[in-house]
Amino acid sequence: MHKQSSPLEKLSEHKARFGLKSSNKRSFIIDYFLKADRHFTVEELYDEIKQKKPEISYSTVYRALKLLAECKLAGQCTFGDSASRYEPIHQYEHHDHLICRRCGRIIEFENDKIERLQKDVARRYGFHVSAHKLELYGMCRKCRKVQKGQRQ
Amino acid sequence: MHKQSSPLEKLSEHKARFGLKSSNKRSFIIDYFLKADRHFTVEELYDEIKQKKPEISYSTVYRALKLLAECKLAGQCTFGDSASRYEPIHQYEHHDHLICRRCGRIIEFENDKIERLQKDVARRYGFHVSAHKLELYGMCRKCRKVQKGQRQ
DNA sequence: TCAATAATGAAAATGAATTGCAATTTCATT
DNA sequence: AATGAAATTGCAATTCATTTTCATTATTGA
Ligand SMILES: [Mn+2]
Ligand SMILES: [Mn+2]
Ligand SMILES: [Zn+2]
Ligand SMILES: [Zn+2]
Secondary structure (H helix, E strand, O other), X not given: OOOOOOHHHHHHHHHHHHOOOOOHHHHHHHXXXXXXXXXXXXXXXXXXXHHHOOOOOHHHHHHHHHHHHHOOOEEEEOOOOOOOEEEEOOXXXXXXXXXXXXXXXXXXXXXXXXHHHHHHXXXXXXXXXXXXXXXXXXXXXXXXXXXXXXXX | OOOOOOHHHHXXXXXXXXXXXXXXXXXXXXXXXXXXOOXXXXXXXXXXXXXXXXXXXXXXXXXXXXXXXXXXXXXXXXXXXXOOEEEEOOOOOOOEEEEEOOOOXXXXXXXXXXXXXXXXXXXXXXXXXXXXXXXXXXXXXXXXXHHHHHOO
C-alpha cells in the first residue's frame, strides 16, 4: 500500500510524466467538472462551460475530459444514451448506478455484499476481475409518483 | 402469468403483428445466429455468414438482428468494444457476464443472491428496476496461465 | 528574449449505426 | 400461372459521436 495522491497531485504527476504545460482554459474545465461532480456528456459539459467562458472550444473540453480519464480522475460511463458520460472519481471510492430512464436521474450506491459476491463468482470461474459495472435501470421515486398521478 | 411462447412462436407473432413476410436470407441469418449462441457484433455475424451465403448483405444482417431485438429474441450488449453485440435470449433465462479483456471470452453466470440484493438496493431508493446490467471485466483462467508462463 | 514544445480552435476524418431508394421477391388473390 | 400490393434487399448515402489534423497561439525553461 503506498500513499494515495490527491486529485491535484495526480494531475501534476501526470503533467510531469508527459511533459504537459498548464493553461487557464484547461484548469477552468477541470475545476468546473470536479466541483460539479455530475455525470456529464462532453456536450453537456461544453454547453455549461460555454456560458461562463465562450472562448473555450468543444475540442478543449473533449481533450480535458480525456486527460482526466487518463490520470484516473474521471471515469467513463455508458448508460445507454447515445453519448457516453464522464464522472469524477473520488479517492478510495467505488460505487454503482441506478439510472432513471424517464428523467435521466443518476443515483450512486455502494453495496459491500454485492461486491463480495461478485468476487466469489469470479473466483469460481478462475477469473481475475480488474473492473466491473453494475447498473440498475428503471424509474426513480419521483417519476413513479408522477406516473401514478397521471393514470386515471 | 400467461404462457411464454417459444422463439419461433415469438417470431411469427411478431411477423403477424407487423405484417412481415418471410425470406430465405433472413431465416438463414436468424437460424445461424440462434444456433451459434454467441455474442456477435453485426460485423462478426456478417463475416461468418458471408462465407456460407455471399449474396447476403451487411444491411440484411443488421436488419435481422434489429428485428430479433425488437421481438426480444436477441439482447444488445455493450462490453466496451467499439461495436455493440447481440446475444440470443433464451426463455426464462437471465444472466450476467464475465468478460476477458485479453482474449475477449465471455462467460455467462447467474447469481440469485446478487439479484436479490439488487432489488433490496433499489427498494431502498424507491426505484422500480426494469432492467439491469452486471459485467465483470478482467482476465480469464486460460489467459492468466498464459501470462504466468510468459513472465520470466 | 528565444526556441522548443504544448495547447487551442476550426475543420476534416473516422467509424459504427441507420436510412433512402430503386430493384427484387413474396404471397394472397385472381 | 399471372397479377399487383406490400415487404425485402443491396448499395450508397447519411447521421452522429468521437477523434484527429494542422495552422496558430501560449507556455516555459534556458
Ligand atoms: Mn457515478
Ligand atoms: Mn450473454
Ligand atoms: Zn426519474
Ligand atoms: Zn481470456
